[in-house]
Amino acid sequence: xxxxxxxxxxxxxxxxxxxxxxxxxxxxxxxxxxxxxxxxxxxxxxxxxxxxxxxxxxxxxxxxxxxxxxxxxxxxxxxxxxxxxxxxxxxxxxxxxxxxxxxxxxxxxxxxxxxxxxxxxxxxxxxxxxxxxxxxxxxxxxxxxxxxxxxxxxxxxxxxxxxxxxxxxxxxxxxxxxxxxxxxxxxxxxxxxxxxxxxxxxxxxxxxxxxxxxxxxxxxxxxxxxxxxxxxxxxxxxxxxxxxxxxx
Amino acid sequence: xxxxxxxxxxxxxxxxxxxxxxxxxxxxxxxxxxxxxxxxxxxxxxxxxxxxxxxxxxxxxxxxxxxxxxxxxxxxxxxxxxxxxxxxxxxxxxxxxxxxxxxxxxxxxxxxxxxxxxxxxxxxxxxxxxxxxxxxxxxxxxxxxxxxxxxxxxxxxxxxxxxxxxxxxxxxxxxxxxxxxxxxxxxxxxxxxxxxxxxxxxxxxxxxxxxxxxxxxxxxxxxxxxxxxxxxxxxxxxxxxxxxxxxxxxxxxxxxxxxxxxxxxxxxxxxxxxxxxxxxxxxxxxxxxxxxxxxxxxxxxxxxxxxxxxxxxxxxxxxxxxxxxxxxxxxxxxxxxxxxxxxxxxxxxxxxxxxxxxxxxxxxxxxxxxxxxxxxxxxxxxxxxxxxxxxxxxxxxxxxxxxxxxxxxxxxxxxxxxxxxxxxxxxxxxxxxxxxxxxxxxxxxxxxxxxxxxxxxxxxxxxxxxxxxxxxxxxxxxxxxxxxxxxxxxxxxxxxxxxxxxxxxxxxxxxxxxxxxxxx
Numbered sequence: 138x139x140x141x142x143x144x145x146x147x148x149x150x151x152x153x154x155x156x157x158x159x160x161x162x163x164x165x166x167x168x169x170x171x172x173x174x175x176x177x178x179x180x181x182x183x184x185x186x187x188x189x190x191x192x193x194x195x196x197x198x199x200x201x202x203x204x205x206x207x208x209x210x211x212x213x214x215x216x217x218x219x220x221x222x223x224x225x226x227x228x229x230x231x232x233x234x235x236x237x238x239x240x241x242x243x244x245x246x247x248x249x250x251x252x253x254x255x256x257x258x259x260x261x262x263x264x265x266x267x268x269x270x271x272x273x274x275x276x277x278x279x280x281x282x283x284x285x286x287x288x289x290x291x292x293x294x295x296x297x298x299x300x301x302x303x304x305x306x307x308x309x310x311x312x313x314x315x316x317x318x319x320x321x322x323x324x325x326x327x328x329x330x331x332x333x334x335x336x337x338x339x340x341x342x343x344x345x346x347x348x349x350x351x352x353x354x355x356x357x358x359x360x361x362x363x364x365x366x367x368x369x370x371x372x373x374x375x376x377x378x379x380x381x382x383x384x385x
Numbered sequence: 386x387x388x389x390x391x392x393x394x395x396x397x398x399x400x401x402x403x404x405x406x407x408x409x410x411x412x413x414x415x416x417x418x419x420x421x422x423x424x425x426x427x428x429x430x431x432x433x434x435x436x437x438x439x440x441x442x443x444x445x446x447x448x449x450x451x452x453x454x455x456x457x458x459x460x461x462x463x464x465x466x467x468x469x470x471x472x473x474x475x476x477x478x479x480x481x482x483x484x485x486x487x488x489x490x491x492x493x494x495x496x497x498x499x500x501x502x503x504x505x506x507x508x509x510x511x512x513x514x515x516x517x518x519x520x521x522x523x524x525x526x527x528x529x530x531x532x533x534x535x536x537x538x539x540x541x542x543x544x545x546x547x548x549x550x551x552x553x554x555x556x557x558x559x560x561x562x563x564x565x566x567x568x569x570x571x572x573x574x575x576x577x578x579x580x581x582x583x584x585x586x587x588x589x590x591x592x593x594x595x596x597x598x599x600x601x602x603x604x605x606x607x608x609x610x611x612x613x614x615x616x617x618x619x620x621x622x623x624x625x626x627x628x629x630x631x632x633x634x635x636x637x638x639x640x641x642x643x644x645x646x647x648x649x650x651x652x653x654x655x656x657x658x659x660x661x662x663x664x665x666x667x668x669x670x671x672x673x674x675x676x677x678x679x680x681x682x683x684x685x686x687x688x689x690x691x692x693x694x695x696x697x698x699x700x701x702x703x704x705x706x707x708x709x710x711x712x713x714x715x716x717x718x719x720x721x722x723x724x725x726x727x728x729x730x731x732x733x734x735x736x737x738x739x740x741x742x743x744x745x746x747x748x749x750x751x752x753x754x755x756x757x758x759x760x761x762x763x764x765x766x767x768x769x770x771x772x773x774x775x776x777x778x779x780x781x782x783x784x785x786x787x788x789x790x791x792x793x794x795x796x797x798x799x800x801x802x803x804x805x806x807x808x809x810x811x812x813x814x815x816x817x818x819x820x821x822x823x824x825x826x827x828x829x830x831x832x833x834x835x836x837x838x839x840x841x842x843x844x845x846x847x848x849x850x851x852x853x854x855x856x857x858x859x860x861x862x863x864x865x866x867x868x869x870x871x872x873x874x875x876x877x878x879x880x881x882x883x884x885x886x887x888x889x890x891x892x893x894x895x896x897x898x899x900x901x902x903x904x905x
Contacts, residue, residue, distance in 0.1 A: 167460070167478045168477045169457060185512075186510040186512035188510075209544060210545035211543035213512065216459065253457060255477050356510075385476070
C-alpha cells in the first residue's frame with residue numbers, strides 16, 4: 138500500500154482537486170483506493186457527495202484499537218472509498234499533542250488497511266502542525282501543488298525546510314505547478330524556469346481552468362464529466378509522471 | 386447475499402415501477418451485455434477463492450475480480466478481452482494475479498447473454514447508496530440452443546450505507562414474498578450446462594480392486610486416458626493454452642506406455658495397430674509442443690543473457706511464433722482428419738467391448754494386483770541396473786535412455802497407485818519424481834541446444850538471422866552447455882538418494898513377489 142499526501146500550508150492551491158482526480162485515475166487503472174479527507178472543511182467529502190461525519194469523531198478513530206472500517210464510506214466509484222472529514226478533526230492536533238506516541242496513531246490506522254487498499258491519498262489541511270508531521274511520517278510521497286507566484290514559492294521553501302529538518306529521508310517530495318494561468322507573465326516565467334530549491338518540480342502541471350472549478354457544481358472528478366478536457370489530460374500526465382518518479 | 390429469484394408471475398416492469406414509486410431510485414439505461422466467467426483450464430483462480438467475471442457490451446470489457454471470501458471486489462475496464470496476465474494493463478492486477486495465473490491463459494468457462502436493468506438508490510446529495518440489478522440471463526447449451534435462466538434481482542450495498550439495501554431487501558421479501566437465493570449466478574449457469582466447476586484433473590487414480598481381471602482393469606484405465614485425450618482436443622485445436630496439448634500428449638504417452646509394458650493381455654494383432662496409431666499422434670503433436678516449450682522458455686532465455694543482448698533475441702521469438710502457427714495448422718488438420726477420428730472410434734469400440742471369459746492370453750485373467758506387482762518390480766529393477774551403470778565417462782545417451790526407463794516406472798506407479806497404501810506409494814512417486822527432474826532437465830538442455838542450432842540454420846535460410854541475434858543465440862547455447870554439466874553432477878546425488886537401502890526395502894516390500902528371483 139502506497140500512501141500519497143496532497144499537502145501545502147497554503148489553502149486553495151488545488152490539494153483536494155488533486156486528491157480526488159488522482160484517486161479516480163488510479164482507481165480506473167484497477168487499483169483499490171482510499172481517500173482520507175483530513176481537512177475539517179471536508180472538501181473531498183463534498184466532492185464525493187459524502188457527509189463529513191465520522192461516528193464518534195476523531196477520538197474514536199484514535200482509539201487504541203480503532204475500528205476504522207466502520208467509518209469508511211463507499212463512493213459512487215467502485216474502486217474508491219472515502220474516510221470522511223469530521224468537524225472534530227479540528228481537535229486532531231490537540232489529541233495528537235497529548236498522545237504519548239503521536240506519530241504512531243496514523244500508522245496504527247493505516248496498518249489496519251494495508252490489505253484492503255493499494256493506494257491511500259491523504260487530503261491534508263493547510264497547516265504546519267502535529268497532523269502534518271504525522272502525515273509526513275506515514276507517507277511515501279508528498280504531492281505539493283504550488284501556484285507559480287512568489288508567495289507560493291516562499292511557502293514551498295518553508296515546507297521543504299520543515300521536511301528537511303525531520304528524519305524523513307524516504308519521503309519523496311514532488312512539487313508541481315497548479316492553477317497555472319499561462320496568460321500571466323509571472324506564471325509563465327516561473328513554470329519555464331522554476332527556481333532551484335533542491336527538489337525537482339514535476340514537468341506536468343495543472344492549468345487554471347473553468348472545468349476544474351466546475352467540480353464544485355458537478356461534485357465529481359473532472360475525468361468523470363470532462364474526460365477529454367485539457368485539465369483531465371493534465372491530471373493524467375501528472376499521475377503518469379508521479380508513477381515514473383516513484384517507480385510505481 | 387442479497388440476491389433473489391424473480392418468479393415469472395411477477396413482471397419486471399411492474400416490479401420496477403413499484404420500486405421507483407416507493408424509494409428514491411434512479412434508473413440507468415438498460416444494457417445488453419455478455420458476461421464471461423473466465424479462469425484457467427484447471428480453475429486456478431477459483432481454487433484461490435476468486436471469480437474472474439468479465440462484462441462486455443462489445444466495445445469495452447469490465448473485469449471484476451470477485452472474492453469468494455468477502456474481500457472487496459476489484460474492477461478494471463479495458464478495450465479487449467485479456468488472455469494472458471500481461472494483457473491486463475494494470476501493474477497492480479498483474480502483481481495480484483501473477484502467482485496464481487503465471488503463464489496460463491484465461492478462457493471462457495461460462496458465457497451468459499444478459500439484459501441488465503440497474504436502479505440506483507440515491508440520497509439527498511445525489512449520492513448512490515445502494516444498487517439494485519435485475520438480470521435476465523440466457524446461455525448457450527451444447528446443442529446450440531439458448532437456455533433461459535431464472536431472472537435474478539441483486540441488491541448491492543455501498544459500504545457505509547447498509548440501511549438503503551436493507552430497506553430494498555425487506556421490501557422484496559414483504560411485498561413479493563421473495564426469498565434470498567444461496568446459489569450464485571455462475572453456479573446456476575454451470576449447473577444448467579452440466580459444467581462441473583474445478584473438476585479438471587489429469588491425475589490418474591483409477592479405483593481398481595486387487596482381484597479385478599487385468600484385461601478388464603486395463604481397458605478401464607485406457608478408457609479414462611482416452612477421455613482425457615478428448616477433453617483436451619478443443620483447447621488444443623483452438624490453441625487456448627499450451628497445457629491442453631501438453632495434457633493430450635501425456636495421455637497419449639501413458640497409453641503407449643501401458644500398451645508396450647503390459648504384454649499378453651490383449652490380442653497382439655489389435656495391439657500393433659493401435660500402438661502404431663498412438664505413435665503417429667505422438668509424432669504429429671510433437672513439433673507444436675516443441676514450439677510451445679521454446680516460447681514458454683523464451684523469457685528465461687532472455688534473462689540469462691546480459692541486459693545489452695536481451696533485445697537481440699527477439700527475432701528468435703518471432704521465428705518461434707511463426708513456426709508455432711504453421712505447426713499448429715498441421716496439427717489441427719491431423720486432429721480433424723478421418724484417420725484420427727476413425728482411430729479414436731475403433732479404440733473406443735475395442736475398449737468398451739467385453740473381454741472374453743476364457744482366453745489363451747496368459748496375463749489377461751490374472752488379478753490386476755499381481756500384474757502390477759510384477760511389472761513395477763521389473764521396471765524398478767531395470768532402472769536400478771541401468772542407473773548403477775552410469776559413470777562419469779559414459780555417453781549422454783545412456784542418461785537419456787535411463788530417463789525413459791524412469792518414466793515408464795513412474796507411469797506404472799501412477800496407473801496402479803490405488804492398489805497400494807496411499808502414503809507409501811506417494812512417497813515413492815515423490816522420490817522418483819526428484820530423480821526424473823534431474824534426468825528431464827538434462828534431456829531438455831541437450832534437446833534445446835540442438836534445437837537452437839537448428840533454428841539458427843533455419844533462420845539463416847529464411848533471412849531472419851542478423852549478426853547480433855546469432856551472437857546472442859551462440860551465447861545462450863554456451864550457457865546451456867554449462868548447465869548440462871552441472872545437471873550431470875546432480876544426477877549422482879539424486880540417484881544415490883533414490884537407491885538407498887530404505888527405498889530398496891520399500892520397493893521390495895510393496896512389489897516383490899516370491900518366485901521373482903531378481904535381486905537388487
